Amino acid sequence: MTEFLETYKLHIIYGAIVISIALVLHILTNALHKWLLKKEQEKFPGEKVTPVNIIRRIFNTLWIVLMLIALSFIFVGRDKDAIIIANFKLVLYLGFLAVFTIVAAASTNLWFKRSIIRKIQNRYDPTSYKFLRYVAVFAIYFAGILFGLMAFPSLRGVAQTALGGAGVVAIVIGVASQEALANLVGGVFIISFKPFRVGDLIKVTDTMVGTVTDITLRHTVIRNFENKMIVIPNSIINKEKLINYDLGELKCCERIEIGISYDSDIDLAKKIMREECENHPLIFDNRSTLDKKNDHPIVKTAVIAINDFSITVRAWAWGKNFNDCFELKIAVLESIKKRFDKEGIEIPFPYRTIVMKEKKVSESKHKKI
Incomplete structure (x- = not known):
């Protein structure tokens, strides 16, 4: 046993240090998570804490994966060190990129939400802000995915092309016949030409009458008088002939x-x-x-x-x-x-007059003869 410890003394010390660092980072991450939850509830009461929880899971997973990669130095030959270091850097890059993307998207979403609330309080139209919120969050996640793809040599060319602009055009052409793009274009037209806005009372059909509550990249949401949400794809509602009771004069x-x-x-x-x-x-x-x-x-x-x-x-x-x-x-x-x-004013029921005709006796006798 003593000989084993003397032989692998450096490896044991290295492994203990790596595990200790991972545990410390795990503890710090959980402590930071609790502090952020407390601050967020104080500053933004009622807001969802989903992004903070996701970031904590990403960091805790990242520390474990990095710890395992670092420990692999003990079990492989020195000729593999370059590969291990490259994998270490790749995982570290992807982990921090994911955290940065989520933080940027959550911050942007929160900023738009607060701007929408201010618009409503000041009695301004919040429709454009509601739609642009979805566009901005989608763009941040899309950019995060592309930068993640650039970390892989085999996919780097695709990501660079997409970021350069030609890939975006190719993507648009590829899905031009798809309903998703039609809904997106329909949403842009609704925001641009404003046939209705969030808060307007509209009538699409006799069974679809209500107040517009949201306009997303894909659909428009209407709350009817039964307090039920009607979800209509933008490509459909953009082509419908509808009545907007709040456009122009209200009478x-x-x-x-x-x-x-x-x-x-x-x-x-x-x-x-x-x-x-x-x-x-x-x-x-x-x-x-x-x-x-x-x-x-x-x-x-x-x-x-x-x-x-x-x-x-x-x-x-x-x-x-x-x-x-x-x-x-x-x-x-x-x-x-x-x-x-x-x-004495009568509201009538449908009337029907039935005339019954009897056959002549002479005709019946003639038929018998």
Whole structure:
């Protein structure tokens, strides 16, 4: 045993030093992690600590891998030292590159988040910042991956070409027919031409109505009135004909239509509909100065269709915004129905007249003969 210790004394000392350094670095990393978590919670309460946790795992893994590479000097010949040193440098480079990339992406993301909050607090449009946040974070990770590829001689040419610009063009051409690029271009068009912004109330179809909450590189997110998130790819929503209730003037007109029977008094039905709309507190007076001077009614009513079994009467009621119009419509429909029942205005059901014809007795007898 003594002879073994004397023979491998330097190797044992070297191994102990390497392991000790790795343990110290592990302890320092965990201590630094706790300190960063505390500072981050104090400065940015409520923010996710995922990047800090990932960085701790990367560093702890890096110390273990570097320790194993350093210990391999004991078991290989000196002719392999150059290879071990090269691998040591490669792992060290990739580890710190990963940490730098995550820190840069997390810092950029946090800066955009705080800028978006300030924009909202000052009542400015945060749409561009929300979209650019995704672009900036994607660009940082993309650059980190390319620099990582440059560490490998076999992939260095690909990475340098991509960083030089020709590779980017090749990538764009390669995925030009893919839906991913169409969604990206659609998102850029939405941000550039602004058919809608974050916070706008839009209607894509009758089942897709809600407030825009986010515009990413791939899709647009809408929160509907059931508090459900509707995710629509940018390439689709960019081609849709949609209604933006917050673009330009907020006031809008709600068309309230009810069918009455042919026996009902049309003038009385129009009067009831007009009065119920005008008496509602959310009605908006959209009359011009000349209309007011000529004593035109706030709510216009008219017969718009004569159907098989009913006459359709419409009232044009205005509200300050879409929400007021919606509340106005559902309340007025109920009050109009109650007034119709009270005043004897019938809302008809579909009628069908069936005529039964009996065959003549003479014809039946003739057929028998």
